[in-house]
Amino acid sequence: MFSYRHAFHAGNHADVLKHTILVHLLAHFEQKETPFWVIDTHAGAGVYSLEGEWATKRGEFAEGIGRLWDRTDAPPAVAAYLEAVRALNPDGRMRRYPGSPFIALARLRDRDRLRLFELHGNESEALANNIREAGRDAQRRTIVYADDGFAALKALLPPPPRRALVLIDPSYEDKRDYARVGVTLRDALTRFPTGCYAIWYPQVQRRESRELAFKLTRMRGVSWLHASLTVRDPSPDGLGLHGSGMFVVNPPWTLHASLQQSLPWLVKALGQDGGARYVLESAG
Template sequence: MLSYRHAFHAGNFADVLKHSVLTLVLEHVTKKEKGFTYIDTHSGAGMYQLADEYAQKTGEYKNGINKLFSNSDLPEALVPYIDIINELNKQLGTEQLSLYPGSPGIAKKFSRRQDSTHLFELHPTDVQHLTDFCQRWNKSHIKQLDGYQGLLSLLPPPNRRAVVLMDPPYELKEDYTKAVKTLIKAYRKFATGTYILWYPVVKRELVNQMQNAFTTSEIKNLLQVEFCLTADTNEYGMTGTGLFIINPPWQLNTQLSEIMPYLQSKLGNSSSSFNLVQLIEE
């Protein structure tokens, strides 16, 4: 299925959590001079215009990044992510929020000469946008291929350092199982990489199945963070969002302890909640 377009959801509350964590992970890994490999299994378009018809149709960014964009009371751990958004928009000569980076846009900000990037996207329109976005990005490789298989084909990376983001659309129920199984296979091939798996909270039983698959595997050092706008429900729609992070940077748990209460206060409501747990110890 190729109906999913992230342009409808760019900059929403789920993106805020996902991309703030990705920023902190990339900030950590680039503290060392040695190069690393960045792999994005479901890349999307790379950059999004919030004035276009897709973003305006849903307006999801208005209850996400738009509520944080110009805040002066940010916790320290959230500043690097918001700085990226501010810098991108200031380059347009405006103080308004017009551009929002997808995960490749975040990764590009941290990419150095010694690093390499591999981006997978199946949607024909988005892969063209992605190719255009990466035109002057040396050592970036874009492939219109299945990202699950693409990831496994690249492990272990030659430089023995990797950050992987897996951000499936979950159009198919099977994606919940397939994503976890693929990361378990990836871990067997390369156990020291940092792997970030995004998921939506639509049906709690599906998240529980993912947790169980991870905890019964050989994976070690797994952090889970979740932010729910409303309580779980049997009705249709996403009530929350979360991340499973394998081999998180040592300080990420502490940084998320700062970020999550702030996100709850700025993006949430009286029904909102968050959870941060070391699901599997090192």
Template sequence: MNYRHAFHAGNFADLVKHAALLQLLGRMTAGAGPLAVIDTHAGRGLYDLAGPEARKSGEADAGIVRLMAARDAPAAFAPLVEAVKALNGGGPVRRYPGSPWLIAERMRAQDSYLACELRAEEHAALRDLLKGRPNVSALCADGYAMAVERCPRQGAVLVLIDPPFERADDYARIVATVAGVRRKNPLAQLLVWLPLKDLETFDAFLRDLEDGAQAPALVAETRMRPLTDPMKMNGCALVLVGGPEEMAPTLEAICGWTAQTLGDRGAGRVHRI
């Protein structure tokens, strides 16, 4: 697989995914019980926005840099903004945190985090980043398989599924993973990120997920532009399986602001399946 997230770190899709992730983590760590988090496609965990990849794409300038300068961003973005500020010492945005950094920073003593990354080079960087943190581990393995195998049978569980979508079977494997995790632990929550290219592909995935997951789900769409060219990434979507209905207004705020402020005739919508 040739995908390298360094080109895309801090783009609009990261803002949507990470703002929602932090809001969900905040809810799930508010209770007294332990939380187990599994990240199926973790990446390297921390990205240099001054590096050649990020500078070449310019996606961070159109994403996190604009968010940090915005005065009208909804409160749903506040945890992400604060995390980026802390990472950069309150100065210019030169580094952007991936999901491993954001999750590991919020783990309590009783929580655990398993970050899976199949690419050897990315895994090596991830392992070094997370080294020394208690109850946090980085595994060079198939994250889909590990999500089901390592999912605890009881207690609070959050599985983040965010593949690069370079394989033809990614959509099918997501459905199978969601079903497998939910069979093992019916209380598990799963947050799935997907690109929005064309509605036919997306709607087919949602139908398969609805049949396989056997659990209610919130679907949050960030349409950055009209979905008229299936060769382009026209937006992104989050699917929260088994999560609280109370997340809907938060997701609406995140998707709506991103699409309307950073997009071209963009719009956000949240619905249930």
């Protein structure tokens, strides 16, 4: 269903949704002078070439960031996301795509910190190399752990500044990841109930995917927001990614209004057939 390495999928429609929300969350954390941490449980390589063999093999970015690259009418949240990607491409050509770690790194202030987990050996090594190449300030703010983010997250909670954004976005190649997301989130909330947790999930023709979204939206006792973007009807062969969702625990109050603007626009911009739609719901 998925290839583990995110380079195959970098900049696709799922990244557009995930990173539009991530940029908004980071901007919210920056509004207070108090430092914060960003913790990514499945960080990948951090930055990806859109001209490399992996990205061009499937060309998924063409149906994601590629559709938006030259648009000048994007709503504010999507425009902020596009600005983050364009900052990595100063010549104006769409060559590189920043993963979540590098989107976060670009927003960190002097006392903010980035903690990255990546279990896959090649990806972890590439991530560490990319952080080193980003310079001394990036290295000073960042620690890369070649570890299982599900299991290791608990050691970082609560973080010293008591402010953190935790991104949980496994590949879900292993169907056990769906259950581990729920277990990890519940444990994290017992250790650090005031943290902001952003969980990404794929829309695929798999029972576990549907059940995860349902279970997350049935959470009680916490404030949450659920946004999904479906770009097409499921394929007849049952393969591929037809959409994705983000579930945010303890979201900023501004996120819902922002997505009310962004999601209808993204449906029109990224929709591939009559099945394109969005969901936006919240509680707490």
